[in-house]
Amino acid sequence: MFNYHKYIIIACIIFLKGCSDKPLNNPYSDNLNNLKNVYYSSFQERPKHLDPARSYSSNEYAFIAQIYEPLYQYHYLKKPYELIPLTAAEMPEIIYLDDKFNETTLNKKIYYTKYIIKIKQGVLYQDHPAFYKKDNEYFYHNLNDDQLKNIDTLKDFKYESTRELTSDDYIYQIKRLADYKNHSPISGVMSEYIFGFDDFKNKINKKSELNYKKRIKFIQSTNIQGIEKINKYKFSIIIKNQYPQFIYWLAMPFFSPMPWEADSFYMQENLIKKNITLNWFPVGTGPFRLIENNPNLRMVLDYNKNFRGEVYPSLNDKIIDKKLISSNSVKAVPFIDKAIFSLEKEQIPRWNKFLQGYYDSSGIASDNYDQAVSLSNSGDIKLTEELKAKGIHLNTATAASTYYIGFNMLDPVVGGKESKARYLRQAITLAIDYDEYISIFANGRGIVAQSPIPPGIFGYQDGKKSYNKTIYKKVDNSLVKKNIVKAKDLLKKAGYVNGLDQKTGKPLVLYFEATGSGADTYAFLNWLRKQFKKIDIQLVTRVTDYNRFQEKMINGTGQIFQWGWNADYPDPENFLFLLYSKNGKVKYGGENASNYSNYEFDKLFLRMKNMKNTKKRKELIENMLTIIQNDSPWVWGFHPKSFSLSHSWLENVESNLMANNTLKYKKINNNIRHDKISKWNKPDFTLLHILFIIFLIFIFSVLLTIRKKEKEKAYD
Amino acid sequence: MIKYILKRLVYIIPILIGVNLLTFALFFVVNSPDEIARLHLGNKRVTQEQIYAWNEERGYNNPLFYNNSEKGLDAIQKTIFYEKSLKLFLFDFGVSDSGRDIKYDIQQRMWPSLAIALPSLIVGVLINITFALFFVFFRSTYVDYFGVIICVALMSISSLFYIIGGQYLISKLLHLVPISGYAHGYDAVKFLILPVIISVIYGIGSGTRWYRSLFLEEIEKDYVKTAKSKGLSESSVLFNHVFKNALIPILTGIVVILPLLFLGSLIVESFFGIPGLGSYTIDAIQSQDFAIVRAMVFLGTILYIVGLILTDISYTLVDPRVRLK
């Protein structure tokens, strides 16, 4: 037996040696100590496109906004949101033109508006093989196989170079928007606005047979009428009649510069085979460059050493003759050298990793909310004690977006102009208790909507003196929702008594189109059925996948549905156009999913559209809102509040929902991070020890029984 | 031998054709290309012309089987069936609906899958065999009896519980390993420990039971009696005689799934955020990326059949009784 003992004891010693106190659960391959000045975060689904002409979703902007620089950006700190120049040298000079393209003034009829844009000089692109020239020949522009031999990703190209940003690049990008091969989601919208965009589109679409080189040549050579290059740093855009919101478009990544070299580099067949495309490896002038793109695992942004530098804005910045002057110019952004975004599909790991300190900041899923924050009655939000103890900051902001339950106005039951249906809709609007919804499903991260327009946007009804009269009433100057009784007699008016149609005597059954993804679906649908039950309406929920849902919306076969809208730019127009009849989904394939149409509303909309944010405009909006609130084509849902938590070592965290390019402002205090992480993640070995003991017991039992068997006799 | 393998390889072809037709039917009956396009172009401001462009780019605008507009060979070749299904036979998986080259992705994602599957297989088999031998050693005693019941209990727990529980206990409470993530090279180890452990534990129940029954079956056999009558000890009978025989089904059982390891495991991978083919498939299913799913089905089929062939070969290697004709 003794020889066994020896081995076991040795094993024990080795085993116990293995236990120590340094964290074992660091989810990065790098060692904790050299996480110097690196920002860690996560992304939930891999971005589909990183081509600025194409990408149109926040999870994609999270990356490209750091790399590409459009002409203008939102001021990081200022609320309400305000645009400031980014690569543009100053805010655009706006000239109004009449039908003969002669300059005119606001009080006359305006046919065209001209934006003259001046860009900064000496702005350089990131280093990129596309720019590398060898004796005046682009070295990588017609790659042969031995050049490609051991090239797997962009890093493998030996030579890189850069060049200065010119106005051509912007023009080229605008042309790309027109090219259907790039599937730009806004090419449709732009052809409404930019003068000559449409003709160019037709021209280019005819040229589908050209090979890519010729194509690029073609794009460069042919012009869009409305766009004119004035000089290397100056160009102008002419848009049809008047559209003040256009400036916001210019702040979106669609209008970032695109060097033609990049296009002609990435268009090469043999690169596409290796998944090296413009869609995956951006070329920009921004503070960061994408050095690792593995959307299955992680995306790594690195400091772009060609970046011209920018100063950290402050609230007492003022714009003197259209130039941003920062109060103190020492704070040159970006502060961090590197940002690592890891793919994190599952809720649980993401939240836990944040708590363990391996993510520097995190949005809160509604279900982590109890852990994170506590709501005091006055609506302002505090962190729970334990998170405070961890030194975690919370910053909140109401997103410029709205979630609503829409009625399909083409539907015979809930739709239509006649009062019967309207009463029904109003009743439902009363029945559905979005306060409860927010507290259950969003855990209070949101505020009940009075109208489509969210807070922070001009024309928002704060509920103090202007509010939704159909749903709320004032009781000693606090808003109170009208009760179910009201809803029921609205139903009576509509001709339904406790859920039965008076004419047919049949029970009233409504259908709700839901997209059945996510774990919460069941809970939500259940809740919704309860809401309708309150006024004895039976709700049938039809769960389908997203593109079935889309199809229904387009054919107008849906009846009731939930949808949301994120603002493209902070202007009421961008919300109210969701109810403009010319945007009807079924008729015009627009975004007006409930196919609402009201002559009055449309008229007011067209007037309101092109106005500046004046008193007059405010009134118009008020009137429009009263119209729709009475018709209630939507159940006014809620405007989500976005919370984000960040650890104590992350500095300069401001919530600004319009600005996407905020990474450059972030700042890391590495020492604190290192200490806290190692404090929070002490490994615990007790379980292993227990297992080990059990293992020993096994061994011994076997040995003992072997001996017993050896001694066995034949007798019973 | 060679002849046999060749014959089997020929035998694959009709099966592949069958599979191909089946999946093709499934996928192009289900959703019309327009819907796919709409799904992939995102949900804001999608116009009909974009959809058209998208379809054209991916060749979904062709007719399914026969193209009247073309003549000659093109009539066949300019069809979705030719483009999307037949080309698979040349391992030309084409471009995924989100625009990436599938073959490349598969090559990239294969290895992480293997990195989990292989260790879990090996460790699993070793552990199962140990336990099985342990029970066989205590056969027809209460140890064995309760051992079996415990196995059944382990079998009766859904894999999801193992994963969720494991993550919660090991990573969250004990801080022993990262909760999820992956890195290439040697750093991968710390990410693989937990998934491997979990998939091993998940396998223990059924595996141990199966091996146990194999061993018992062998122990009943006559040659065991012969061996004992030679005066061999219990253990040497167990290892030299029983084990050798029981190993045949075990080995071949392993061989058959060996190629399929490349496909990875769907649930584990997506829970632990490991960029393998398993999570690739799940994503494809959830985003209805048919190009990928088609490719995976095809790959799966081939690997499955390769597995079968390997099994036959492995039989000839481990079992002197079997000779291939």
Next chain:
Amino acid sequence: MNKLLSVKDLCLTIKSKENQKVLKNISFDIHKSEIVSLIGESGSGKSLTALSIIRLLEKSCKIKSGKIIFLNKNLLSLEERDMRDIRKEDISMIFQEPMRSLNPVMSIFEQLRESYPKKNKIDIKKNIISDLVSVGINDADRVINLYPHQLSGGMKQRVMIAMAIACKPKLLIADEPTTSLDVTIQKQVLDLLVELREKLNMAILFITHDLAVASQVSDKIIVLKDGKIIEENNAKEFFKLPKNSYSKSLLESSVYNRQFFNNQFNSENDILSVQNLKVFYQEKKSFFGNNSSLLKAVDDVSLSIKPGMTHAIAGESGSGKTTIAKAIMGLTNITSGKIKICDKDILNMNNSEIRSFRKNYQMIFQDPFSSLNPRMRIGAIIKEGLCFLKPEIDNRTISSILEDVIDKVGLSIDSLNKYPHQFSGGQRQRIAIARVLVLNPKLLICDEPTSSLDVTVQKQVLDLLLNIQEKTKISYLFISHDIKLISNFSDTISIMHKGRIVEHGITSDIINNSKNSYTKKLLKSVPQIIN
């Protein structure tokens, strides 16, 4: 002569059979270099006795009392490890089924080697080869590298013996060592054992159900009947006049003597005539149909039976006896040849004809355990053919027919609605007979109907067949490997070898003075009781 091993009042119980004793006070002695035969029918506890000597009993068997003294050691009270040494050196055993008792995945060398004391590889190899030669395997150095499945049954048994005698044991236990072998091989093996006994002067405990075999080898006979020794006697006297009645009956039934002969060859035309029947098998074609060698199961066989006669086909296993039967019954495809029954060529009948004609010729199968559907009542089983081949009969008559047939084969009426598993082998075979009798066929093919039965039962079944033949002038085609049995049972006989008939004629002629060498060999190797 001094005692080598003596068993004293050995009692043994089996758990599964609610602890009833299966061995009751067994006691006997074995002297040095003596061959003791343990005789008894299946389930009499022969093997259990043997196994409890070498202590390889199942866990469910419990030894209650008794001693087994071997060289003044009580084996039963030894510790396992000491017992192991005994097995290594002094006692070894060979088993009934050589196919299953060799490890299929180990080469002969590896298996033999274990039974030698640890030495270096080379001279172990030498020993092994020499031993193999001594058990009559001449190309030993080739054989040791082979695997069991590559050897014939006889070879395997030889290897087993070599394995057993490797350690020069003092006692060799041979449990039915020849039962699964053909007679010719059987003879060789028996001779070998005797020879080895001389050479190594070891004692042999020889277990068998076949008296003849026992009489060939043994010095002493012990008869077991359900766990009791009913006679212990030295061989000569035993075979002269056994004391006990049971042993008498055993003796009688093992030499089967037919009561009467009706050798008058009536000149009616044949009831069955087979002309140059050929049955060749292609190995199963694979999916792509590769050409493969064809196996000549039956090669140009002709035979004929007159009504009321019994024709026998004798031959070793794999000689194609059963194939003929199947060919006649249409259970296998015929390559060429003619089969006439009552002068009707059954091969070119259409289905309906053959269906109506089938009732004239029927078959009894070898294994009564697999020839009755376990899920059907006896009544249904017997009825099956009747209902199908004689649909005209109505139910009442059917039931009456059933009753008298079941009585004819000597079973009680109530067994009609029992299930097969409630009957013993002999009874099942009776049922099988009943099943065909109801059709009262003119020709009955019996494929080894008795070979899986104990001798006493065997006798009863054969008697039954005979007096059926007496009553209804039915004729038999009787297939068996047991030439001894046939010689007393059939009128005419054909000897088959490798698919061909090597000799045929009237039984007595063939038995007494055969021309053919193979037949001679066959006859010679048949064990006869010496007295």
Next chain:
Amino acid sequence: MFVFLLTDLFFYIIILTLLSYILYVRKTPDLLETWSYVFKNKTGALSVLVLSFFMIIALSDSIHFKNKVYDENNKKYTYTSEISSLLDIILLPIHENSEKSYSSPFSSKLYSKETVKIDKDIDKRVYPKLKYKGNHNLYSEKNIQNIFITIIISFVKTLFICFIMYLIIFYKTLFKNFKKITTYFLRNKFIYLSFFIILLIFISLYDLSIQYYVLGTDKVGEDVLYKSIKSIRTGILIGTLTTIVMLPFAIFLGIFAGYIGGFVDDIIQYIYTTLNSIPSVLLIASAILMLQVYMANNPIDFENVYERADLRLFFLCMILGLTSWTGLCRLLRGESMKLREIEYVQASQTFGLSKVSIIIRHIIPNIMHIVIITVVLDFSALVLAEAVLSYVNIGVDPTTYSWGNMINAARLEMSREPIVWWSLFAAFLFMFILVLFANLFSDAVRDAFDPRANKNYE
């Protein structure tokens, strides 16, 4: 007014077949003997008991009515499209009203703090009391007592019920040979004891959950216990319906391939190899998608949420069945090949029986044991599979009560702090019990039916 959902009908069919099989067994001694092995084996007997309890619940949950409402102005009752099952009616006191959100087992308060106005302008964060149940403070003496008392009462109830049953069974021989009965009871005391315990558990759970949320409440304040009980039906349906779908394929194709052989064999082999070689998840996924299209395209056929969910469940079973028949088919093919050579089949060939009648009379009865074994084995596997499929969102309809959906939801709850463990636990518990006993049962069955299985436990 009764409503028959598709799955209900099929479930009735299953129950009927089950009963008829039992009758058949009672008539055929040899089957009776093999089955008696199952019951001799303690675990076997216990598992049969438990499973039958589950079965009863599932059955009572498969009897559906339409709800009534009173219509004033037409002065008559009309039926809503709301459907509820017998079980719902039995469990009405448990689930009729629901809280606002989470609350932990036996708790008297909600799980998360809320702000309540104490008066005009002072407000405080407290755990609000539950509206309907658990109106005691858990950790007070009083409450522990109360729970204890409830259990005692239900114990008495159980005793009473058992006594009634006893009377019903033995009313004839009640007083005559009392001794015999007692001995009889003593002989199978194990089974009767376990029956008693199970009954006790059920009744006391029922009594408790009238006063408490025994397993807490979920996100929308629904009783988790009720949810998990409702899920039993789904689990069992998936386990059984699927086999119903797959059996015809497996049995007939398998036998034809094995018995008739030749070209037929080649074709059938080809079919199942092809089906086999497709990874089943993908097959299922695409099939479910197809189903969704169908539903999206003609919504009229699916008047209410129940029928929709039901249909989806049904299709899921169909699909699972279609993908899972190959294994059994292969087994049966092999077996019937063996049987083709066996002597009693040949015997009846010598009688010139036609192939069909041989298959019916001889082959099918003698492969049934394999079928039974596989069916029982598959059952548990299928119940487990449901959970995984729901995780991939290709399982049952999100509105159906199913353990898969519960787990799926629980994934989020696990990352709360303090964590909401009970829905996961409840799903785990119920699933575990069902699958565990299903497995034990299948073991017992295999030991009984499979000649090669080793019957020598202890």
